[in-house]
Amino acid sequence: MKYAVLGDVHANLEALTAVLEKARELGVDSYLCIGDIVGYNANPQECLEMVRLLNPEVVTKGNHDEQASSETELVGFNPQAARAIEWTREQLREDQRLWLAALPYRQTIGARLTLVHATLDMPHMWGYVFDKYSAEVCLGYQFTQVCFFGHTHVPLAFEKYGTVNGGRYDEIRLQANHKYLINVGSVGQPRDGDPRAAFVTYSPDDRLVQLHRVEYDIATAQQKILAAGLPERLAQRLGVGR
Numbered sequence: 741m742k743y744a745v746l747g748d749v750h751a752n753l754e755a756l757t758a759v760l761e762k763a764r765e766l767g768v769d770s771y772l773c774i775g776d777i778v779g780y781n782a783n784p785q786e787c788l789e790m791v792r793l794l795n796p797e798v799v800t801k802g803n804h805d806e807q808a809s810s811e812t813e814l815v816g817f818n819p820q821a822a823r824a825i826e827w828t829r830e831q832l833r834e835d836q837r838l839w840l841a842a843l844p845y846r847q848t849i850g851a852r853l854t855l856v857h858a859t860l861d862m863p864h865m866w867g868y869v870f871d872k873y874s875a876e877v878c879l880g881y882q883f884t885q886v887c888f889f890g891h892t893h894v895p896l897a898f899e900k901y902g903t904v905n906g907g908r909y910d911e912i913r914l915q916a917n918h919k920y921l922i923n924v925g926s927v928g929q930p931r932d933g934d935p936r937a938a939f940v941t942y943s944p945d946d947r948l949v950q951l952h953r954v955e956y957d958i959a960t961a962q963q964k965i966l967a968a969g970l971p972e973r974l975a976q977r978l979g980v981g982r
């Protein structure tokens with residue numbers, strides 16, 4: 741069994757297409773998604789349909805998914821993100837809005853795996869896990885060996901065995917009695933200085949988690965953002981991965 745874990749797709753069709761091609765090459769059998777399928781970029785409808793067609797075992801809800809599928813006032817978003825959410829609201833069909841709105845904040849699969857967009861302690865408050873201190877709080881609410889999350893768009897992994905340690909990773913061999921909180925990075929808007937799309941594969945039988953980076957057609961994604969009248973900054977940041 742090999743899962744692909746997709747996070748923060750953010751309506752970037754070019755990135756999602758390249759990632760799915762890579763996932764097929766790698767022999768992925770099942771998909772998981774930690775949310776923020778929409779927001780920021782120009783293809784929310786198409787990305788949502790593409791994710792739905794993968795028939796993922798679990799999809800959890802991101803903050804952009806929540807805001808794009810509701811009509812509440814936008815609080816806590818920067819002006820560019822808010823503009824993109826308003827634009828996304830106009831794009832989505834009713835059935836897509838309802839599908840997004842019904843996603844769970846967190847979900848556990850068996851005894852081994854949990855998925856959440858932001859944090860496990862208060863998933864609906866959209867806190868950020870950037871260091872071992874915030875990771876430790878989150879790990880206190882994690883009752884499976886592995887939890888995949890996103891929200892920061894920075895692929896970092898934290899490991900708890902007595903104390904909590906963390907940092908960048910390419911590959912993790914899971915060890916018995918250790919707990920892992922793993923950020924899968926962002927498919928559609930990476931922010932770690934590497935503009936390539938990011939996703940993770942997870943093979944439970946081999947106890948192996950691997951981070952993958954995939955080149956994609958950034959120029960086309962940028963052109964679509966500008967053509968849609970979305971903020972120019974959202975196009976620029978794709979080029980630098982910030």
Ligand code: ZN
Pocket residue numbers: 748750776802804891893
């Ligand atoms: Zn996001």
